[in-house]
């Protein structure tokens with residue numbers, strides 16, 4: 001009998017079959033235990049839901065992981081193994097949480113209107129708010145004839161339309177909102193939309209930037225940036241609601257946030273775009289690149305490739321959002337050109353010197369990123385089927 005390309009004796013085959021039978025038995029036991037664990041977590045979920053608590057309990061997780069790691073060591077199991085397994089299981093708990101819904105922090109809100117509610121992020125927020133018991137109404141491109149009726153009596157208006165039209169839409173369409181209505185936006189830049197909201201509406205105003213795409217299965221551990229506008233006590237419930245969904249709120253000054261986005265979004269996405277453009281122009285054979293890929297290259301290709309599975313308009317909006325991003329992108333080009341000149345000049349020592357300089361600047365982050373990426377790379381490798 002052959003196992004793949006290897007020939008085996010009958011004795012080996014028999015021994016393997018016996019052991020594999022035992023392993024199958026253990027895996028089936030594991031499966032039953034997983035079922036049991038999922039059921040218990042679902043019960044915890046129900047208790048928390050009734051008590052209005054978020055399912056995601058970081059302290060309990062940290063304490064549990066620490067204990068299991070110690071127990072693993074004493075059993076001769078690698079602590080990282082049990083941590084990986086438990087983290088994966090906990091992710092499953094967050095996903096299942098949607099089935100029970102979430103506590104409604106403010107039951108007095110009679111109407112939430114999501115402008116751009118049929119877009120991807122709008123759909124996600126509509127879903128989360130609906131799961132939390134809020135009456136959600138959508139106001140999309142084709143609904144403006146009914147806008148007055150839809151907006152009447154709204155307690156929260158959430159703007160999530162393309163960046164390029166956000167400010168103009170706020171200024172031209174949202175003048176007559178009820179005084180106590182909260183006006184919030186989800187745009188990925190914050191200064192201008194916040195200013196437009198403050199100028200147009202005299203009630204509570206807050207700028208939000210969810211730092212994730214619409215394809216996240218759950219908001220647990222995701223980050224939402226909060227830029228305060230006006231009357232923060234009036235929208236405190238909304239922030240609490242988002243925290244109950246599991247997200248971490250990070251308060252930021254709008255200008256500082258926008259500056260960070262020039263690097264985090266505009267420059268980053270633009271260089272991914274150019275990376276893809278270059279592969280395309282070079283007519284790279286992606287199949288064989290993948291065949292030859294190391295895990296980090298595969299991860300990088302995934303990061304770049306996933307861009308092109310999404311909407312060009314969305315990325316154009318993000319990249320073109322701020323005039324100032326041109327500075328960050330031009331600096332990148334200059335640094336690239338400088339490094340290329342060094343390469344052309346054969347200045348190996350110069351390269352090593354600069355490498356050290358950058359490493360020093362990264363400081364403790366460099367080893368932190370190395371160990372974070374190690375487990376990501378291992379998962380990437382696990383995903384391969386051959």
Ligand SMILES: C=C(O[C@@H]1C=C(C(=O)O)C=C[C@H]1O)C(=O)O
Pocket residue numbers: 040041044045055056057058060061089090093
């Ligand atoms: C099950 C709980 O809820 C969540 C899920 C956990 C898990 O799957 O072990 C642990 C902590 C919480 O994030 C709990 O609080 O015990």
